[in-house]
Amino acid sequence: MNSTPEEPIDEAGVSRRSLFVRTGAAAIGTAALAGVAGCGSTTPVSESGGGSGGKGLLGDPTAGGPVDSAGIPLARRDYPVTLPRFQDPVSASAKPETGGVFKIYNYADYLNPDVLKEFGKREGVEVKVTTFDSVDEAFSKLSTAGLEFDVIVSTPDQLSKLVGRKLLQPLNEELVPNLEKNIWEEIQSPFYDVGSRYTVPYVVYTTGIGWRNDKVDVEPASLENGWNALWDATSQRGKTQLLDDKREALGMAMLHAGQPNINTGSQEIVNLALAGLDELAKNVRPKVQISAYETLPAGRITIGQMWSGDLLSGAINYLPKGTPASVMSYWYQAEGGPVFNDILTVAAASKKPIIAHRFLNYMMEPQVAYDNFVNYVGYQPPQKSLDAAKLFDEGILPKSLSNAVVTQEAYAAGNGYLTLTAEGEQTWEKAWSKFRAG
Amino acid sequence: MQKRRIWGFLAAPGMLWLGLFFVVAFYAVISVGLGNINTLYQPIPYWNPLDWNFGYLVQAIESVIPGGQNWPVVVRSVIYITVAITGALLIGYPVAYYASRHAGRWRGLVVVLLILPFWISYIMRMFAWTNLLAPDGYGSKVLSALSIDSLFSSIGLLDGTDWLGGQGITVIIALIYGYVPFFILPLFASLDRIDQRVIEAARDLGAPPPSSFWRVILPMSKPGILAGLVLVALPMAGDYYTQTLMSGSPSTSMIGNTINDYIQGGPDKSLGAAMTILLSVVLLFFMLYYLRSLRRDQGEVAA
Missing domain, CATH: 3.40.190.10 (Periplasmic binding protein-like II)
Incomplete structure (x- = not known):
């Protein structure tokens, strides 16, 4: 079966074209699943699997709009998408895992080592960071090499691919209370992940x-x-x-x-x-x-x-x-230029999902987020309590670079790279x- | 007989190790390059040769012929490698010759100095140069004080005075610098093996020193030269980090960079693997030529 490179096939041997035909015909939730599992899967999608709500396509009988390579609708600011769940989130009452290595996949120099050390001490784990140069590289390594991480740092344009490939696990919101408590309201239920099913924002x-x-x-x-x-x-x-x-x-x-x-x-x-x-x-x-x-x-x-x-x-x-x-x-470019945020996610392969949730929550603590920002990464967390203007006035950050922080207004009006x-x-x-x- | 069996037994684990890791890894590359991709643009290797799909290999070949997308990279790589191995030959041969025949009591020291570069990893030596050649680095200052940068830019080898600003010449010089030790060592060994009595015989028969060099030493060191050139040209063909560190600009990217971009970057991993197969085939061709000429030379010597 020598097929040309122009027509990729999935593992089960179905041509992409026929898959898309089905994608169009079926409810998107099922199609998303099929896009991942191939034609062998006829598993009906459970209630929680389909996703719903927002203006998103999921469960929408008028389905047929543009989808990404995993069969998930393209999220846009005026077109929020609720991502499908393929498993239940970890239980909030479960005991945190103990000991061992806690693995994070991230850009280089993009997390304050002191903050990580403190987290490791708090949870009794050894925190290890593996770095990538680009999110494309990260995605290809994650999806082919079967790397096991606990937390993956990524960008919203990669999200639906990561979800579609079942590389992430859904979050239990009870374990990340700081999202609602401390984070800008605009990003509490972002258009690329309505209901924050898989992500919390990292920095803007x-x-x-x-x-x-x-x-x-x-x-x-x-x-x-x-x-x-x-x-x-x-x-x-x-x-x-x-x-x-x-x-x-x-x-x-x-x-x-x-x-x-x-x-x-x-x-x-x-x-x-x-x-x-x-x-x-x-x-x-x-x-x-x-x-x-x-x-x-x-x-x-x-x-x-x-x-x-x-x-x-x-x-x-x-x-x-x-x-x-x-x-x-x-x-x-204030009008229409890229103003966006990166995301923190929990890997599906994580052996320490509770600790991973706790890490997400930890990074959203005001003091931790502040230390990470001002003492190391230079990217500002979308924290309600953080007054960036004050940091420049007080000389904590150089005043000449005051336009390198992102105001809430700029974020709300900004553009961003989204899934294609x-x-x-x-x-x-x-x-x-x-x-x-x- | 007994002896042979013992050595075969001792060599077996090593042979198995090399064979396993070379064959398995290379077969994986072939299976990806002659495989397919899924709907998420991730490669699906075809392990069974009966299933092999040559679409990507054809695409890779189309991209490296004149008019193809990667044709400029191929031309550039060939130029860089040719200039770099020529440079390595011109710089390395006299050094190897001196070390093997004229170093006298300094010989031990010279050999140690030749091995010295191996104490520091290739990549660390390149990193050092990224600092030395930075606009305000010591290396740039010295080159500027000696007017070498203006000399180079007046003959069109350097655009401006920034050595690290995407200059082909910097990449070539770095390749020579990085690989010349690998050229010198096999050549040194080969020159060292030339029997002193052969040279004496040439002199006795009336050959003046230049003539004995051209007609005796140089031909006899040909296997060493070839071995050295093959040893440096093959890794240069796949090298991508020298370019990345010393330039980082697409205007100097080599074939190794292109493969790296395909494999690391996005959805074209199968194409990257196909390019790797293609590169290996080309290199294999040169390797066979080397082996053939080596056998021919040995034949001549024996005759």
Whole structure:
């Protein structure tokens, strides 16, 4: 059975096309399950499995809207989605597991080691962090290598894939009371996970342009399209950065080209973005990496696309002696630019689900979230009690970088990278690998 | 007879170890590259050769021929590797020659110095250079004081003065620097084996030193040169971290980077595996050429 690469099949040998036909016909809850389990599965979906509520498609007889590669409807701000549950959450009355290693899968330098140590002491476990460079890499390793983690840090655009692949377990809300108590109301039941069935928010961020104002004389805010500052930085050739993340890189090129929909699967717009990146590569020859938090303070790059937390984390941890934080500046597109949050989830394979829930809850404690933010990662937690403006006034964080925190208003009005259809994802991926080939 | 059995017995665990880990790993790569993907774009390996699907291999071949998406990467890799192994030869041969024949009482020290680079891992040596060659690093300052950077940029080898800013020349120099010890050692061993009496015979028969070098030593060291070149060219072909650390720009990415991107990044793992198969086949071809010329040389020597 030599099938062409154009028509992928699932494990059970069903072509993707026929699967999609079924996806369209069946209730989405079942289809989501079929997308995961293949044609062998005729298990009826239980009441809790289907998901419901919101304006989401699940259980909606008018089903047939766009779905991701796992068969789950695409969540949008005006189209909230309740994710299906394939198992019951762990019981709140269960005893916490004791001893052993507690494993977290995360970006590098994205959790304060002191905070982790304190958690380990509190729960009597040894906390171990394994790192990934991109969420794509994380997903592919999780889904093929059968890695066993307890907590996985990820992004909302990966969520439905992780759920569809049964890599996550549903949360028991009783075990994460801090979500309701401490977190911004906007993210208590987010549109990408109505009812917070699988996630709690970790930190909020914006994506923008960071630069060394002692080496480059630019002011993106004064430009009609601020992203031009990067495209115009020809004098900084080779000392620029592009995020090593296909969504962020191509999405920025879309915003630069005046295309506001950064979640489109349109071949035409993706091609436009690719042309923009090619032009960027020609003009300013960026390094494709995510280490600006270290290379910008060190001066190895002078301007680049980066995340807001890179600036604050750089100012907190990586400034060379004698370099003041005021040499770093940041701009982000306030209207329609990426303003979003990362998520904490509990792995389906976790052997310590109770401790994992407790970790999520722990990270949402005001003091812990504060320590993690101000003393290490530089990304701000969406805590009700945290007054970021005060931190700058009091000089705890450098005032020149006050726009590197995310206000609640900016978050509510912001854009974000969201799940694409399977075809859309393939379109982006093709363009990205074409760009990476130089 | 008895002796042979003992050695066979002793070698068995090692052979089994190497065989198992090479064969299993490589077969897994083949099964993924000639397999398929599921609806989530995760690879499904086809373990049974009867099921093999050559679609991805065809796609990989199409991408590396002129006009294909990865054609520029192939051209770039070939240029980088060719220049780098030529550089390794020009730098390494005199060193190996000196160490084996003229080092005299310094010989022991020279051999230790040749092994010294192996004490520090390749990647750590590259990391050191990322700091030294940074715009305000000591290395850049020295190169700038000696006007080497302006010399390089005046002849078009360097664009600007930033060594780490996505420069092909930096990647090539780093490849030479990183791999030259691996070239020198086998060459040293081969030069060291040349019988002194053969050279003396050449002199006795009236060959002046240059002529005895060209007509005796160089031909006799050919297997060593070939072994050294193969030993450095093969890992260079799959190298991706040198490029990542010294440049990080798509304008200098090599074939190893492309495979890494496919396998680590997104939904094209099967294509990445197919590219790996393709690369292995090409390298195998060079390896066979090496083995053939080695046998031919040995034949000549024996005759």
